[in-house]
Amino acid sequence: MVFTPLLASTCVGTLEFRSVAEPVSRIQPTLSSSPNSYFFLASCTGIDTRRHEVYCEAAPNSGLPSEPYRFKVAYDKLVIAAGADPLTFNVKGVKPHAFFLREVGHAQEIRKKLLLNLMLSENPGLSEAEKKRLLHCVVVGGGPTGVEFSGELSDFIMRDVRRRHSHVKDYVRVTLIEANEILSSFDVRLRQYANNHLTKCGVRLVRGVVKEVQPRKIVLNDGSEVPYGLLVWSTGVGPSEFVRSLDLPRSAGGRIGVDEWLRVPSVEDVFALGDCAGFLEQTGRQVLPALAQVAEREGKYLAVLFSKIAKQNGGRASATGEVALGEPFVYKHRGSMASVGRYKALVDLRRSKDAKGLSLAGFVSWLIWRSAYLTRVVSWRNRFYVVVNWATTLVFGRDNSRIGGCS
Ligand SMILES: Cc1cc2nc3c(=O)[nH]c(=O)nc-3n(C[C@H](O)[C@H](O)[C@H](O)COP(=O)(O)OP(=O)(O)OC[C@H]3O[C@@H](n4cnc5c(N)ncnc54)[C@H](O)[C@@H]3O)c2cc1C
Incomplete structure (x- = not known):
């Protein structure tokens, strides 16, 4: 079983794959x-x-x-x-060219592609435009997964790429394409915060609808073209x-x-x-x-x-006829959280989109986000791995030397 809320962190090496997967x-x-x-x-x-x-x-x-x-x-x-399954809205070219982010295998593929592009871009003879394309990471879909992944990417670029790939650091860019508003289920104030924060971290936010995905570029509905080296598709399920x-x-x-x-x-x-x-x-x-x-x-x-x-002896097949089932299922939403990178997150504890309630953004929210998810990681062993990964990332940067290392 994959602990999906932390999957985005594994794509850039903040966490190791084994920290989020549990037998x-x-x-x-x-x-x-x-x-x-x-x-x-x-x-x-x-x-x-x-x-x-x-x-x-x-x-x-x-x-x-x-x-x-x-x-x-x-x-x-x-x-x-x-x-x-991921929704593609039947947009041509998504399945063959884009990466999804739902399983550990997907996160591994994304990490390999990102590191491969970083290394390839240093090869001699490449034009400026080709370097820019290779190192252009495009995320389609501004829900929590797309936003968290963009935040992780921008952290990775600002800290690790600058240090370890300084020749090409100025070519790396992140673009997040969304048809409507990012994080539409969150409180309006939090949405605004996420917009400003991501922009400050260098993520380019583009309002647009993807019409077609080609091997090296995306075509938007308005006819504009976006060249990419890595494309992550996250438009719901x-x-x-x-x-x-x-x-x-x-x-x-x-x-x-x-x-x-x-x-x-x-x-x-x-x-x-x-x-x-x-x-x-x-x-x-x-x-x-x-x-x-x-x-x-x-x-x-x-x-x-x-x-x-x-x-009530109703356990066998076809035996439930006279069984009293009791209270129906009632769902009470406990709120939503999303990290936006650079030790900042959003916490929206409203029961529904139109309800009133606590919502906050910033460093304290990030601490709440991390602590909450740490307690939700199932085993003590993986909690230990997560804490060790976070601590080593903080001190030494991300370790991307073992990109296939999933247990
Ligand atoms: C990147 C990411 C981040 C997320 N973050 C959050 C979050 O922060 N908070 C939150 O509440 N939710 C989050 N979610 C959503 C959450 O992961 C899902 O809602 C949840 O996993 C759904 O649980 P499920 O049991 O219905 O399906 P899944 O967890 O998808 O499990 C379904 C299982 O069924 C298996 N399966 C499918 N078809 C077959 C078949 N034919 N035969 C046998 N097996 C089959 C699949 O392989 C899979 O293992 C996130 C999702 C993603 C992708």
């Missing part, structure tokens, strides 16, 4: 120790809700007895928590191909539709949660944001609900 069996030891509890490393390719069966396929080239290695798992209750392939009711945005108890109505014994699920229109509730704080609480809610169901 599933460490988070949930039951899965590897308790009889009848298992973790299977495989992709689910289909679900037969009438037969109560899930069809799976192990990763290709895994060396298992047959290729592909397929198996099925029978269930009494099924929870679909398959997450979401939508249903994955797997989720779209399932014949299940849908909520707004094409997610799997659930009722107030996170059940998929009209399909027996199937529940869904997290980024892949959304309340059905008839519940009168809004689809919840694609956030870990939503997924985590939905997961905990379902665990309690299943215990209730089991106590």
Whole structure:
């Protein structure tokens, strides 16, 4: 499992990859120790809700007895928590040319590309324009991920690139392209702060809509062209191909539709949660944001609900008919945080976009942001790694000598 809030920090070497990734069996030891509890490393390719069966396929080239290695798992209750995929809005060229930032593998690719471009740009004979292009890092999407990544990049450039790649330091630039406003879910004052801070840190903010991505340049709707050496695409998430392939009711945005108890109505014994699920229109509730704080609480809610169901002898397939489910799931937003680089962050503790509440920006927010996420890192071992990484970055700068070093 990846602790995504700290993923942006791994792209430039502020944190090591192993500090943000946690083996599933460490988070949930039951899965590897308790009889009848298992973790299977495989992709689910289909679900037969009438037969109560899930069809799976192990990763290709895994060396298992047959290729592909397929198996099925029978269930009494099924929870679909398959997450979401990056949204590209079908903009031509995004998939082949842009990097996404959702997994450790993505962060590794971004880090390799960034360091490769820095080294390539020192080669003799390159024109000024080519050096500028190679070292132009473009981020599309001004949500928390895009902003945090831009902040990390500008920190990296201001501190580490200036010292270690001083020949090319003046060519490195960061541009953040956003169609509307950056951090649109945050308080207006915080948005303004982020705008000013990023600009001060050298991030160029461009209001625009990307029409097409070509191998070396982006074309915007107004016809202008933006050459790039590294492009990171972060414009939100939508249903994955797997989720779209399932014949299940849908909520707004094409997610799997659930009722107030996170059940998929009209399909027996199937529940869904997290980024892949959304309340059905008839519940009168809004689809919840694609956030870990939503997924985590939905997961905990379902665990309690299943215990209730089991106590009423409803645990078996098709046995929930007369079971009292109790209170429906209620989500209370605990607020949002985002770092903007240079030891500054935003903390917005309002319950909703239009509600009143505490919101602050600056160094104190950055301390709150760091402490809050440190307590959320699952194991003490990784908390230790994170603290050591932060401390060594502060004293010695970022260590990018082991770019593939993910455990
Ligand atoms: C860079 C970044 C920063 C973020 N920061 C924050 C933050 O600060 N705060 C916050 O609340 N949220 C944050 N989020 C959002 C948060 O990570 C997600 O909302 C959360 O992880 C959703 O949890 P989930 O369990 O629904 O899906 P995921 O965590 O995406 O897990 C889904 C899992 O299902 C697996 N899967 C998918 N399809 C299949 C299949 N067919 N078969 C088998 N397995 C499958 C995937 O490999 C994945 O491991 C961030 C996200 C990113 C990318």
